[in-house]
Every structure is written in structure tokens, then in C-alpha cells.
Amino acid sequence: MQPTQTFVFTITQLTSLLAKDPSLTGFLQMLLIFGNVWWMYGGYAWLTNAVPPRELGVRLLLLVGMGGFLVVALAIPTAFGAGGLAFGLGYLVVTLVHTGVFLRTSQQSVLKAMTGLGPFNLVTAGLLVVAGLTNGNARWLLFGAGFVLHWLTPLFTRTGGFRIRSGHFVERHGLILLIAIGESVVAVGIGLGTIALPAGRIATALLGLALAAGLWWLYFNGEEERAEQALDGAAFERRAWMSLNAFGYVFLLVLGGIVLVAAGMKLAVVSYNEPSTLATAVLLAAGVAAYAVGLVLFRLVLDCGRLVFRLLIAILALPTIWLGVGIAPAAQVSALVLIIIAGIAADSRS
Numbered sequence: 001m002q003p004t005q006t007f008v009f010t011i012t013q014l015t016s017l018l019a020k021d022p023s024l025t026g027f028l029q030m031l032l033i034f035g036n037v038w039w040m041y042g043g044y045a046w047l048t049n050a051v052p053p054r055e056l057g058v059r060l061l062l063l064v065g066m067g068g069f070l071v072v073a074l075a076i077p078t079a080f081g082a083g084g085l086a087f088g089l090g091y092l093v094v095t096l097v098h099t100g101v102f103l104r105t106s107q108q109s110v111l112k113a114m115t116g117l118g119p120f121n122l123v124t125a126g127l128l129v130v131a132g133l134t135n136g137n138a139r140w141l142l143f144g145a146g147f148v149l150h151w152l153t154p155l156f157t158r159t160g161g162f163r164i165r166s167g168h169f170v171e172r173h174g175l176i177l178l179i180a181i182g183e184s185v186v187a188v189g190i191g192l193g194t195i196a197l198p199a200g201r202i203a204t205a206l207l208g209l210a211l212a213a214g215l216w217w218l219y220f221n222g223e224e225e226r227a228e229q230a231l232d233g234a235a236f237e238r239r240a241w242m243s244l245n246a247f248g249y250v251f252l253l254v255l256g257g258i259v260l261v262a263a264g265m266k267l268a269v270v271s272y273n274e275p276s277t278l279a280t281a282v283l284l285a286a287g288v289a290a291y292a293v294g295l296v297l298f299r300l301v302l303d304c305g306r307l308v309f310r311l312l313i314a315i316l317a318l319p320t321i322w323l324g325v326g327i328a329p330a331a332q333v334s335a336l337v338l339i340i341i342a343g344i345a346a347d348s349r350s
Helices: 003-020 024-050 056-078 084-102 108-132 136-155 166-192 199-219 223-232 236-270 278-302 308-326 329-349
Strands: none
Touching: 003 024, 003 056, 003 166, 003 236, 024 056, 024 084, 024 108, 024 136, 024 166, 024 236, 056 084, 084 108, 108 136, 136 236, 166 199, 166 223, 166 236, 199 223, 199 236, 199 278, 199 329, 223 236, 223 278, 236 278, 236 329, 278 308, 278 329, 308 329
């Protein structure tokens, strides 16, 4: 039992937050929340990689951590409003459990690494608790400070001291990505509620499913195997840095792209029979582009495949904005699906 299960709800909440306010403000709120939350979700993948949850005490603590993650997810829609304190306190519980379980390991290199990382995580959790007690610009600044501190922390700590079991590590992050893609489909269904289902709306929803399948195929077409081989072939200390860069920094872009696509599809299916708003079209195109660029960087970090076709997917996704705005969401989503299929086919042949 791991906090990965609650990631499903987190993606739903982030998607709803962005779909409700598809503006620059809504995007920045989503980015700051997701950037802070993803650091700790990823941290639990590192945790169970180093401290397998076999002992009863560890399992119980992980259940407490899951409770903290659930509170965080519940508070996401109002994290910049009335739910700010609940978000911060839930995050503090998650961080305390993470640090406490990590310190149970007997691996000296991991202990040294965690004694450097733990205090930074606790400081960031404290910033988010204080953010929940403030309003306006102060809350924005504290969320931003937490985001920056988290992702700069590896520069000041012994990241290379973590031992990485490549098979487990790659599998856990693949599961997170699979859950995120699946939840993007669920989010569209939840967004429809009891709304009428004419043929055009159903067709648009099915195109959204095809788009999600294309995103799934882009990664689960041998990427996991190549990543595991790359990590297994790397030196001990370099393996930890490769893991951080590929499954930490780069996955922030990959998973963020999924949230953008899910929010765009949620809006597109509702207004299927009229030209898209600019916000809806940008979410769809930018989401696919961000996902593809993330996979380019993933391969670049791990040196495990060609870059050109994924880069072309990202470039070609952006002009589809005009199909959505000028015709209808279905036209844009159809084009995005065809671009992804062509990119997958070309990459497989090469």
C-alpha cells in the first residue's frame, strides 16, 4: 500500500482546478500546487525504493502518509483560498512521515543523503503551513518559495547517496504515469455529469480517449525497458542523478502535460458543437507539446533513443490551436491524434 493510489484523486483535482479557471492565474495556481505535490509523491517512490514496506510499522506510517496526501488532494481546489491551511497541514504530515520512514534504513549512504534532504523538506512544509495562514500575494510568494526550494534542494544535498533499484524505480513511475493518463479520461467523464449525450459529444469524448491512448503509447512502447537498461548501465552515484533528472524534473513536465490535456478535453467535450475558446485550444495543444518535449528530455537525460520524432510531435501540435478555434474541438483533437500516431510509427520504424 503506497500513496500512489491517491495520485488518481490529485490529478482529478488539478484538472478541475484548471478547467474551472483556464486563465494564466489558474495555470500558475495549478503549476505551484503540482510542483510542490509532485516533489513529495516522487519522494515516496524513492522512499519505497530504499525502504521496502515489509515491516508493520513502515506500512502503518505509509497509511498515515496516504491520509496526509488525501487531505492535500481534497484541499487543492481551495488551496489559494479557504483550504490553504488544510493543504499545508496535510503536506506537513506527508513530509514528517517521509522523513521518519527514511531514517529507519540501515544504508549509511542513504542516511547521510536524507539527513541533508530532510531539513529542506521540513522547511518547505513549514512554508506551506504558513502560506495557509496568509492571504493574497503573501500566499503566492510562499507557495512559489516552496516550489523553488524543493527543486533546488538537490544542488545542496547528497542526492548521489541514494541507492536506486532500477526495475522497481522505473516500474513505480510508469504506474504513476499510467494512473495519470487514465485519470485524464475519468476527469472528462466526471466533467460531463448528467449533461445530454448527442452523437457529436460522444464522438468528441471518444477522440479524447484516442488522444489519451496515443499519449500512453508514446511512453509504453519500450521506454520503460530502455530507461531501466540505461540506469543499470550507469555508475552508482550517476544513477541517482539520472533518476532525479529523468523521473523528477522531466516527469514534472510530462505529468503537467497530461493535466493540461485533461483540462482541455473536459472543456472541449462540453462545448463540442462550436469553435473552441482560445484557452481550450491552447490547453490541448500545449499539453501534447509539453508531454512530447518531456519525453524528448527523458531520452536525452538517459541517452536511450531518438529525439527527432518526439520533437516534431511537439512542434506540430501547436498549430492545431487554429483548428480548434476556427472549426471545432473535434477537428483539433483528431489532428493531434494523427500527429501522435505518425510520430509513433516513424519512431518505431527508425
